Amino acid sequence: MSSTNEAIRELAQQEYKWGFVTDIAEERIPKGLSEDVIRLISAKKNEPEFMLQWRLKAYRHFESLQKKDAEPKWANVKFPPIDYQDITYYSAPKQKPNLKDLSELDPEILRTYEKLGIPLEEQKMLAGVAVDAVFDSVSVGTTFKAKLAEAGVIFCSFSEAVREHPDLIQKYLGTVVPYTDNFYAALNAAVFSDGSFVYVPKGVRCPMELSTYFRINAAETGQFERTLIVADEGAYVSYLEGCTAPIRDTNQLHAAVVELIAMDDAQIKYSTVQNWYPGDKNGKGGIYNFVTKRGACRGKRSKISWTQVETGSSITWKYPSCILQGDSSVGEFYSVALTNNYQQADTGTKMIHIGKDTRSTIVSKGISAGHGQNTYRGQVKILKDAAGARNYTQCDSLLIGDLCGAHTFPYIEVKNATARMEHEASTSKIGEDQLFYLRQRGLKAEDAVSMVVNGFCKRVFKELPMEFAVEAQKLLSVSLEGSVG
Amino acid sequence: MNLLEIKNLHATVGGVEILKGINLTVEAGEVHSIMGPNGSGKSTLAQVLARRESYEITKGEIVYDGKDLVALKPEEAACEGVFLAFQYPVEIPGISNAYFLRSALNAVRKYRGQEEMDAIDFLPLLRQKLKLLEMDDKLLNRSVNEAFSGGEKKRNEILQMAVLEPKLAILDETDSGLDIDALRIVAQGVNAMRSPNRAILLVTHYQRLLNYIVPDRVHVLVDGKIARSGGAELALELEDKGYGTMEAAAGRA
Numbered sequence: 001m002s003s004t005n006e007a008i009r010e011l012a013q014q015e016y017k018w019g020f021v022t023d024i025a026e027e028r029i030p031k032g033l034s035e036d037v038i039r040l041i042s043a044k045k046n047e048p049e050f051m052l053q054w055r056l057k058a059y060r061h062f063e064s065l066q067k068k069d070a071e072p073k074w075a076n077v078k079f080p081p082i083d084y085q086d087i088t089y090y091s092a093p094k095q096k097p098n099l100k101d102l103s104e105l106d107p108e109i110l111r112t113y114e115k116l117g118i119p120l121e122e123q124k125m126l127a128g129v130a131v132d133a134v135f136d137s138v139s140v141g142t143t144f145k146a147k148l149a150e151a152g153v154i155f156c157s158f159s160e161a162v163r164e165h166p167d168l169i170q171k172y173l174g175t176v177v178p179y180t181d182n183f184y185a186a187l188n189a190a191v192f193s194d195g196s197f198v199y200v201p202k203g204v205r206c207p208m209e210l211s212t213y214f215r216i217n218a219a220e221t222g223q224f225e226r227t228l229i230v231a232d233e234g235a236y237v238s239y240l241e242g243c244t245a246p247i248r249d250t251n252q253l254h255a256a257v258v259e260l261i262a263m264d265d266a267q268i269k270y271s272t273v274q275n276w277y278p279g280d281k282n283g284k285g286g287i288y289n290f291v292t293k294r295g296a297c298r299g300k301r302s303k304i305s306w307t308q309v310e311t312g313s314s315i316t317w318k319y320p321s322c323i324l325q326g327d328s329s330v331g332e333f334y335s336v337a338l339t340n341n342y343q344q345a346d347t348g349t350k351m352i353h354i355g356k357d358t359r360s361t362i363v364s365k366g367i368s369a370g371h372g373q374n375t376y377r378g379q380v381k382i383l384k385d386a387a388g389a390r391n392y393t394q395c396d397s398l399l400i401g402d403l404c405g406a407h408t409f410p411y412i413e414v415k416n417a418t419a420r421m422e423h424e425a426s427t428s429k430i431g432e433d434q435l436f437y438l439r440q441r442g443l444k445a446e447d448a449v450s451m452v453v454n455g456f457c458k459r460v461f462k463e464l465p466m467e468f469a470v471e472a473q474k475l476l477s478v479s480l481e482g483s484v485g
Numbered sequence: 486m487n488l489l490e491i492k493n494l495h496a497t498v499g500g501v502e503i504l505k506g507i508n509l510t511v512e513a514g515e516v517h518s519i520m521g522p523n524g525s526g527k528s529t530l531a532q533v534l535a536r537r538e539s540y541e542i543t544k545g546e547i548v549y550d551g552k553d554l555v556a557l558k559p560e561e562a563a564c565e566g567v568f569l570a571f572q573y574p575v576e577i578p579g580i581s582n583a584y585f586l587r588s589a590l591n592a593v594r595k596y597r598g599q600e601e602m603d604a605i606d607f608l609p610l611l612r613q614k615l616k617l618l619e620m621d622d623k624l625l626n627r628s629v630n631e632a633f634s635g636g637e638k639k640r641n642e643i644l645q646m647a648v649l650e651p652k653l654a655i656l657d658e659t660d661s662g663l664d665i666d667a668l669r670i671v672a673q674g675v676n677a678m679r680s681p682n683r684a685i686l687l688v689t690h691y692q693r694l695l696n697y698i699v700p701d702r703v704h705v706l707v708d709g710k711i712a713r714s715g716g717a718e719l720a721l722e723l724e725d726k727g728y729g730t731m732e733a734a735a736g737r738a
Contacts, residue, residue, distance in 0.1 A: 431575070432539060433575050434575050434577065436535075436537055436538075436559060437571065437574065437575045437577075438577070438589075439558070439559035439560045439563065440535050440537075440559050440560075440562075440563050440568075440569050440571075441563055441585075441589035441592070441645065441649070442560055442563040442564050442589050442590075442592035442593045442596065442649075443560055443588065443589065443592050444560050444592070445558075445560070447588075447592070451577065451580055451585070451588065452577060452580075454579065454580070455577055455578050455579025455580035455628065456578065456579055457579070458579035458580075459579070
């Protein structure tokens with residue numbers, strides 16, 4: 001394990017040095033949203049004309065929505081109105097390292113890094129401390145990129161893809177989440193900063209997890225990320241985004257859009273570990289994570305799986321979904337969402353069955369602690385011609401203490417009589433008797449809570465790439481600190 | 486030295502006083518049985534010794550292995566060698582028996598400054614104990630007590646006791662809900678744990694278990710106090726006459 005970790009760290013540090021994101025000269029830009037700002041963003045990124053036009057259309061649509069006061073308010077979350085003119089829409093260039101060493105870092109953050117078992121070098125990366133090692137130029141970085149190139153896999157930043165692969169972008173962008181889809185999707189389409197682009201050609205099994213690559217870059221993640229992953233016929237790719245380390249950001253609103261497209265016999269596995277700054281113990285500050293994620297199973301026998309572990313953000317509002325167009329296509333959603341202190345979450349999924357013999361599985365585990373409010377919202381829609389459709393849904397809530405809340409809003413719409421649906425739900429509390437049982441066997445109170453919670457989440461953690469399953473468990477334990485006693 | 490010395494113990498649960506002055510001495514190597522009618526405080530005594538926080542000690546002392554047991558938290562008492570076989574063992578979904586037991590054992594080992602055991606070393610140890618209790622290997626991967634029959638749950642408690650090797654083992658109505666065969670196997674397991682360094686407290690209603698695990702001393706708890714103590718024959722006397730006379734003597738009609 002250690003030599004692989006070493007190699008990956010080296011790679012990540014190299015990328016940090018040269019920039020996975022294109023270098024942009026620093027420039028002051030006033031806050032606020034206007035057509036001029038959109039043009040500026042596009043110009044700064046050297047985007048082709050089609051991209052600018054798409055952004056402008058999206059912006060005009062967003063403006064019209066604002067005029068109609070169409071900002072959605074139906075979610076089970078409360079927050080003060082967002083002033084869209086009080087945001088800087090042009091993302092600042094990559095920060096130069098500005099700390100001499102880790103001792104200058106907020107001790108709270110340092111303590112969390114240590115608890116999560118993040119290696120020292122990575123801690124420095126995340127904190128923006130200058131790294132002084134010298135790397136061999138015949139590096140792992142070259143090998144990594146070479147391996148992907150050999151396989152024909154395109155994996156680059158979204159901005160780079162717009163410039164280098166405009167044909168692919170034009171073909172697929174906005175076909176799963178058009179800018180008209182919803183309020184935040186319109187905003188994202190107008191001002192998106194960056195994200196990832198992945199294209200896996202026919203018959204290719206992507207030779208590695210596109211995951212560890214992002215661990216360090218998570219610190220650079222922008223406010224309005226846009227990601228597009230296309231798996232052509234027979235292709236396979238597993239992608240993981242996120243970082244267990246808590247990332248603070250002065251920008252409160254994060255409205256990302258992720259589009260996945262799977263052709264015949266293709267498979268996309270998309271895992272997320274999200275631990276954005278959740279706000280302080282009194283609910284002040286914290287990031288709003290309003291995300292639109294959708295996968296289109298366009299091809300026959302295609303499969304898209306979403307796995308998420310959401311422990312951060314002050315407010316999480318997202319429904320990674322699957323459109324099961326192709327016959328015999330499969331959609332899966334596995335989720336653990338934790339709300340502690342004053343966090344709020346309204347999350348779930350939509351499975352839309354369109355083709356024949358389609359299958360979907362939903363396993364949602366919500367954990368509420370402190371004053372957290374956790375809502376599962378799921379839609380299973382079986383259209384008229386979706387013969388033989390099958391869905392299995394299990395949504396479980398775990399309550400810790402008696403000041404938190406768990407809510408469930410399942411929407412089930414079945415228009416075909418041959419469909420089969422199973423829905424199970426449970427709500428439970430970590431009882432004093434469960435905790436006492438574990439403590440009586442020698443476990444400390446906090447370890448006892450961890451154990452019960454991990455057992456509760458096991459079904460979801462099983463779906464994560466192994467390295468992240470271990471981190472996710474640790475993350476959950478750290479996030480639950482102070483929730484008992 | 487006595488392993489356990491309870492002096493004038495008073496305890497309250499939910500604002501109601503259940504233990505009203507318990508005096509009890511247990512030496513290492515001994516097996517004591519605590520019997521008594523429903524509501525006499527037998528289970529309460531067991532939970533208090535295991536240091537359950539919702540049970541409040543209002544008066545008295547408990548000296549265990551030379552230490553003040555009242556000052557210890559449940560996990561500390563456990564690591565010091567106190568084990569409670571629960572009357573109603575809870576379920577822990579998603580956590581396998583093997584993982585749970587290894588975690589418990591390692592918590593105790595860590596407390597004692599010993600090296601933790603990894604899965605490879607632990608499994609043979611666990612299998613050996615499974616054999617003793619005539620339990621199936623398959624149980625190892627099942628979640629703790631999930632979908633276990635009553636008898637299986639009780640045997641699982643004894644399995645845990647066998648792995649953790651406590652100094653003071655308190656068995657809270659372990660015989661309730663067991664059929665004849667399960668009873669024999671559980672008794673076999675407990676008897677195999679008898680040792681000069683260990684004391685066993687059997688909390689039970691019925692005399693039946695005591696046919697298999699013959700106690701050195703029998704105490705009858707009535708209305709929160711020990712009404713009478715004697716040898717193994719006392720249990721037989723109770724079986725014959727019931728608790729009636731003792732209850733009357735204790736002032737309960």
